[in-house]
Amino acid sequence: MGLKIGALARATGTTPETIRYYERTGLLPKPARTDGNYRDFSAEHLRRLSFIRHARGLGFDIADIRSLAALADDPDQDCAQADRIASGHLDAVERKIEQLARLRNELRHMVAQCRGGSVATCRILHVLSDHDLCTEEHS
Amino acid sequence: MGLKIGALARATGTTPETIRYYERTGLLPKPARTDGNYRDFSAEHLRRLSFIRHARGLGFDIADIRSLAALADDPDQDCAQADRIASGHLDAVERKIEQLARLRNELRHMVAQCRGGSVATCRILHVLSDHDLCTEEHS
DNA sequence: ATGCACCCTGTAGCCGCTACAGGGTCAAGG
């Protein structure tokens, strides 16, 4: 008797719905079932789900996690592929940060110019209406 | 005769599909139709869609854009609400940047430790398997 | 009259969940 779905959810900071979703999509292997047809998760499932949640927390998408989990299951392989996946994700995160920083600058600029008053004179709405008033390349 | 959907799309850097989607959801008002049942967009539609795309480019969600567009249509209103929406979005962007910066640090750390070799000794997969190896609070 | 670029509607899919509805299981308390 291992873990029921609720216990596994609590142990990993997820929900039963999410766990069932991972099972449906094949990310988490199908567990055994009890007589009453309840899922019966093993310690291995717990490890795997912790891995998945950790990777999700770092922003890896499901396809990447699938690859990473397959690699983790096969210790003799070269880790170059793991490196590639992680580096690629790091690049994507860095690009996203840069893009958001540009948005932040533009938004700060907009908000700082708002002096209250009516919509007619509102800089926020003016800027939204006219891209040329933007100081940065943001999109 | 105003703009057909393809011309409007080119003028605003979108696609006909997206424009029809905005119309369906009521974000963009329904345009007139030609005899052949083609959409016939006016200059006002062009302005509105430019506004929408600009705000989307700045990361506002559709609900916010709906509010902002309604405000822009009514120049006598107080712009405090526009300010609140923009400031709230700015806050959200700043929080997102901070979160991504934490992810970036953790990912850099992971990737920097990978020295090649087999999966068995790969730091990337080790760290993913054991959250306690993380140096930062990332999720 | 034929080809081609464009337009139309309607529906389904993407990601990663989340939220039901409508039922079954199981242990504790009366």
Place this chain on the structure above:
DNA sequence: CCTTGACCCTGTAGCGGCTACAGGGTGCAT
């Protein structure tokens, strides 16, 4: 023994913001 309540099951649909068809119509040039 029966009920209550917490938990579990399956299946389906929804979120946001598009995107991608299929299957058909329009309009202009050759």
